[in-house]
Amino acid sequence: MLAAGFAAAFTFASLPASAQAVPGVLRVSAIPDEAPTELQRKFKPLGEYLAKATGLKVVFTPVTDYAASVEGLVNNKLDMVWFGGFTFVQANARSGGKITPLVQRAEDEKFRSVFITASNDIKQLADLKGKTFSFGSESSTSGHLMPRSYLLAAKINPDTDMKRIAFSGAHDATVAAVAGGKVDAGALNISVWEKLVAERKVDPAAVRVFYTTPSYYDYNWSVRSDMNAALKKTITDAFLALDPSTAEGKEILALQRATKFVPTTPANYTTIEAAARNAGLLK
Structure with missing residues (x-):
């Protein structure tokens, strides 16, 4: 050695x-x-x-x-x-x-992000217009960059089409912000989401995934x-x-x-x- x-x-x-x-x-x-x-x-x-x-x-x-x-x-x-x-x-x-x-x-060869909400009014990306939204860290691939990229591809500019955007700093903090009603929706990496669901730290009946991105390297x-x-x-x-x-x-x-x-x-x-x-x- x-x-x-x-x-x-x-x-x-x-x-x-x-x-x-x-x-x-x-x-x-x-x-x-x-x-x-x-x-x-x-x-x-x-x-x-x-x-x-x-x-x-x-x-x-x-x-x-x-x-x-x-x-x-x-x-x-x-x-x-x-x-x-x-x-x-x-x-x-x-x-x-x-x-x-x-x-x-x-x-990580086929990683994805999920968009989550506790609102019954949000069923697709287009419904995020005029809503409050949380990314993770500004430098996060799965919590900001790729979700932003797919929003832009769907003709939604987070900076102008949403009521307010925030950066939680971490994936679990994004879930907490959505679950606590601080924002209408958020995006995070699918791995952390699945872990939180498996550990029963989030109720998927109360906070649900409404959009999953295509895959990318992470x-x-x-x-x-x-x-x-x-x-x-x-x-x-x-x-x-x-x-x-x-x-x-x-x-x-x-x-x-x-x-x-x-x-x-x-x-x-x-x-x-x-x-x-x-x-x-x-x-």
């Missing part, structure tokens, strides 16, 4: 302002598309698994917003980040093409392109080796809401980049 003799471990830490590459440490983060406690719970077994696979101390660093995850990787304060498709595109553009996506879940684990090639391969192989027939693999994949991980490439995200530029969200 890499960094032989280094005690593999897994910890959480705060992101220091002047962090530099640390020998023997793999600094990891994720876009905050769910509550920080949920992100940490989901990552803990994966962090322990990656520590064993690489021989490195794996340090998970929560970030305050999507932009911080981009800047952390681009500026060498982080080594690997769980990005949405749009944040990968942003990081790649910000770095001048120096970000490499390693793997994605099989589910989340991935990305690193800087200058990461040691052997380490990139070790990390990639570790993800690809996760097997639901083992207790460890089953737990990690379930927490990641994945059947398996598969390799990915920058080319998979050209559609998202085009959608971002078309929506004026990427200059």
Whole structure:
């Protein structure tokens, strides 16, 4: 394993302002598309698994917003980040093409967003005109960019055709805003929606899906392109080796809401980049 003799471990830490590459440490983060406690719970077994696979101390660093995850990787304060498709595109553009996506879940090859409401008056996208609406984070692929893209394709401009739009900051917060009557409708990623329904944290009879988008590529684990090639391969192989027939693999994949991980490439995200530029969200 890499960094032989280094005690593999897994910890959480705060992101220091002047962090530099640390020998023997793999600094990891994720876009905050769910509550920080949920992100940490989901990552803990994966962090322990990656520590064993690489021989490195794996340090998970929560970030305050999507932009911080981009800047952390681009500026060498982080080594690997769980990005949405749009944040990968942003990081790649910000770095001048120096970000490499390693793997994605099989589910991310055909990801979708759902539009939800608690109003009986909303049955299709056209009914959103004159209504209040919540996206997730402004930098979210499945909570903003792609829902906005499909709204524009349906001849609905959220900025001019809706009464008011808001940004909740996270998918579960969007559901809470709709369920609590703060907005008439909202959009979020289908994976979080299905998880909340399965965990009975939302009543689908009270808050329902009225539109599901076509599929698109979404989340991935990305690193800087200058990461040691052997380490990139070790990390990639570790993800690809996760097997639901083992207790460890089953737990990690379930927490990641994945059947398996598969390799990915920058080319998979050209559609998202085009959608971002078309929506004026990427200059």
